[in-house]
Structure formats: C-alpha cells, structure tokens
Amino acid sequence: MLRAGVDAILYQDSLSSPTDVNDHESEQSLVMQEDRFVLTQASSARYAGPRRTPRKSLIVVLPENHVVSADLVVERLSDEKDSDQVDVILACAGQPSSIAILQRRVRDLQILLAPAGTSGEDLRELAMNQAPGDIVTLLSGTPT
C-alpha cells in the first residue's frame, strides 16, 4: 500500500540521556534498507524472551501542516500504567516545525521522517512497520 520509493529516516531523540540509551542494551546504526533509511536498533533484544506483559508503542502521526499537542501525547502516555516502557514514535512528513516541545517532554522519542507530501495513511503504515509494540496506539495530529 505504500508508495514506492518513500524515504524515511527514523532516529532516536538526541535529548535522550546516555543512561536511557544504554538501557536498550543495543547498538544503533543508520543503514539503508529497501530505499529508505531506518534506525537499526535491536530493540527486540531489550525484550528478548517470553514477556509477562505486552510491549506498548504509541505512534503520533503528523502529515504536512498538522500539529499535535504535547499535552495530548503526555496525557495518552499517562493513561498507561508503565508509561516509561512505552515506545513513542513520531511519524512526520516533511520538516515538522513544532516538535521541540514534544522532544523535551517525551523521553526516548523516536522520530520517523518521511518526504513531504507523504499521506497520513502511509505514515501510519511506515511507523507501524517500525513499532516494536504488541499493542500499538495511533494518534493523529490535527490540521493547522
């Protein structure tokens, strides 16, 4: 369903503390796979073996000219009992203008950058393929 040749870059929030990154017990490297850049982070190693609880991910979808309130994201995260364990992926098309607040307020924010013009549905599918969670919640931004 995805348009051919969509390039996307997924990277870890640079504000994450070194300790947090070390918690993942994995090396990160940016490699090119099937026409797009992805962050290869052995996040599965972090959860290797049988788990007692489901792994959770939150995908925030921001097509062009859309914004999302950091409060809304934080509120959704706080709904979870173990919000620290939730992987948050921000999937955006083009150059998002107002994600600095979100980066500050959400720990370990991963950002998936897709070319301008990528539709919301394509962003969702792209991010879903990267999300490690067993339960993935998708949150859409609102048009500006």
Next chain:
Amino acid sequence: MNLGGAQYSQSGSPRQTASEGLLLSVIVSTLNSKSTLPRVLAAIRGSELPRKSYEIIVVDDASADGSAAIAARYADTVVKLTGHPAGPAYARNRGVELARGEIIAFVDGDVVVRADTLPRLLAVLLERSDIDAVSASRDESAGAPNFVSQYWNILLSFGEQRHSGRCAQFAPGCGVVRRAAFLSAGMYDEWRFDTASMESVELGERLLGAGHGVILSPELTVTHLKEWDFRSVCQEVWRRSRVLARSLGYLRMSAAAPGEVVFTLCRTLIPAVALLGTLLLAAAFVPAPHPSAKFGVALAALLLTNLPVHIFYANTRGFWFAIASAPLHVLAQIVAAMALCSGWILRDVFGDVSPDATTQAYSEVGLEIWPPVPRRP
C-alpha cells in the same frame, strides 16, 4: 425507520453520542485479511457516527500477510498477537480488554458494514434497555462472485431471515453488545473455541441464559467478502456441525439459535428420511420398481423437504440457480449429518473439546505471559 422498537434518526447519529465522547469500541479481529481489510476498515470509518464517538481496535491474530500494517492505516489501536493463531474468540477478548467504550461492536475482518449499520445497531441499545446485544444479519449478496460463495451466503441468510428476532444468534460478522453484559456473561469462550466456528452463538446462548436480551435484526444487513469454494464450504459445515454436537448440544442450541445453518441443513433431513422410509415400506407391497424409479423417489423426497430453501434460492437468484444449487445442498446436508454423528461419538469417547496439554498446564500454574494463555470461562 423502526428497528425492533427503536427509532433511527436520519442524521445517522444516536442522540447520546455526540455530547458524551467515546461511546463505542469497534473490535475487528483479523487473520490474513490483507485483501479485505482496507475495505472493511474504510467502511467502518465511513459510518455515520461522529469520529470521536468510537474507536477502532484491530486485533491481528498472528497473520502472516502483514495485516497489522494495513490495519494501522485506519485503526486507533492495533494489537499484534504472536505465535500461532488462537482464534477469533481469543482475539476479540484481547480487544475488549483494551476497549474504552461502554458498548462493544464486533466486526469480522471480511465483513463490510453500511454507513448506517453501526449507528442503527447502537440506536437499538441506546433506546431499548431490555436489549443487551444486537447483531446484523448477512445480505444475500456475497462479496465473491463465484457460485459456491453465492450458494453459501444465501443459505446462511435464509436461516437468519427466517429465525431473526430474539434468539441466541449473536452474529459474528457484525454485532454490538453492552460491555457490562459481555463481561458478566464471561466474555467469549476462548478455552474451547480456538478456531472460527460457533463461538458467537455460544456467547449469545450464555447471554440469553443470564437474562440478557439478544436479538438478530433482519433489517440491518452486512456484506461478507470471504470467498468460498467447494472444499471450504464442506469444511465449514463439518466444523460447525461437529462443534454443535460435541460441545454445545444439538437440542439445546436448536431451541436457542434455530437460524444456525446446521439446523437449516439438518432439520429437513428427518422428514426426508421418514418420507423415504414410508415409501420404501410401501414399495414392499408393489412389484420391484426400476432402479431409476427408486432414485427418483429419493430425489423427490429430498427436494420436497427442502422446498422452502429452494424457493428462497429461486426468489433470490432465479430458477436455474435453485436447480444448480440443489446437488450442492444435498451434499452439504450429508456432510452435516456425518459431522453430527462424528461429534456425538467424540463427545461420548473423549468428552468436550479442550486445549492442548501445554496450554492446560500453563493455565493450571497461572503462568503470566504475553500473549496470555487462553482463559477458562
């Protein structure tokens, strides 16, 4: 429009929804439904309901075709189950555990709702406090154009149309239920039903037994997209009939859910056999008939007892379709009869269905893992 006493407004929105926020959780269980899922989910999103009044939760039952990624294009939440498929009962229960709405809608991964289906189902629950679960029946048009799919859909539709109203026929394709009633009834039986068979009818029967109102609406219909072939229809008839005989009890379910397709197939067999017996007895007093005469008598007996079904086919698809479907119908009846016998024998020899030994052992020790071990009802 009147629907079981509930008035559905033309605006498409039950009155309470707009102001009270999230009301409905739509749970779509899917297994390798990549080809149908976009149409199914787009139809749900096209429902005449305020978007904020419902959430879509897709539970992917360990699909191997990337259904989860497709689901993400439309859904609010996607649950990815791993390992081997655990069945729709298990998947739907996992969805309910995450649901935030007071009313739960179950839609199968190959069922297309109309824009007014969910609002009207919702309207029934909002306006009738004596009803706790209501489901839509299937329309006669199959999503797949081949002959067997048409035959099977019309056959299922025949039973649902004739025995709609208050019954245990909680249709798996599309139905809504109050969350409280669903939980109090013990949710779907994921312990015994590890494949799609009659888990919804069993749930409906439990709901009825607990004093909840369950109705099947003949007015609200949905389209099933699944493509059937000769083999898959025989397998489905075999599976349903065997589960019915082994786990649910034929007589009990016959009274609770008379529209079930197994009863449509088998109900007419008894008079057919009685008629044949009478004719054979009568033949003892006349000179030995020609073999073709015997065959003709047997065929006539079957056609006669199945006359309502054949008339329904003729009215729906025309005379020649009814003629063409008659042999397939006889075959389905034979498969159902054999499966019922097999189910009764299995029940007597081995008892009711239960999961494999590993699952039972995990359940016994109360092991907490994800995905969870199927729970006993």
